[in-house]
Amino acid sequence: MDVDKCDSPSPIGFRLDPGSGVPTYLQLVQQVEQAVRLGYLRQGDQLPRVKDVVAGLAINPNTVLKAYRELEHRGLVAGRRGVGTFVEGTVERVGLREQAALHKSLLVWMRTASEAGLDEEGMSALFTAALHDLRKSRAGRADEEGGNGRAGVGA
Template sequence: MEEGVIEFYLDSGSGLSPYQQIVQQVRHALRLGLLREGDQMPKVKDVAAQLAINPNTVLKAYRELENTGLVSARPGVGTFVSATLPGVTPAVLGPLRRDLRRWIAKARLAGLDDEGITALIADTFRETTTEDIA
């Protein structure tokens, strides 16, 4: 399988530690189908160099993912995705992603910055139920 199918990034404003951000990004990639069972994770040293963080931070994230059964380390070979998370198919995600991009563009045109958009989404998410679907 292809190595490096995920590219990590750090958001200093997220409120999460770097290792937690790595774990979260892997979980999101699994849920969205961007990572699949058998995919090789980027090498620890490559992630550490890319993000300019200590390799032990990446190891901690990979260990947590391994403890939850999502990845498995193969000594001398690398770390591989060993399980997926429930998600939906790319055919379902595509239209939703397009709609969301349009909505985000409208929100920015209305004057919301990234933090405002995130706050509005989080607030609306908490208030929305499946009964709201019309």
């Protein structure tokens, strides 16, 4: 399901994956965060109006409002009564050149994975497992370096 940008001044359109297991409002939150992270949305850009999202995705207005409230809570957007919801915050970003190079490398990896017989779900599972391993190795390194918040306690 997609809500496109034709009737809205927003540079982002939302889509839902009903089979993802991710709550609808979180899918909207994640898409806004990703759009900001990748530079598709910038400070001052307007998010789609609630009524446009509701009409385009056939979802409850409270779901969209919940997503927008969560984004406000995270400091990423702010609502302006009677005007709309606008991007105000930022998230950590990698430079455009670096993103382009990483994107190209990832496409090569995906083609290789596809040729090896992995479908999209298999690629996603493998990527998620590798991301989990990366997080674990970072956490282990932080613990070794005293980054566990307990450095010097009891010494």
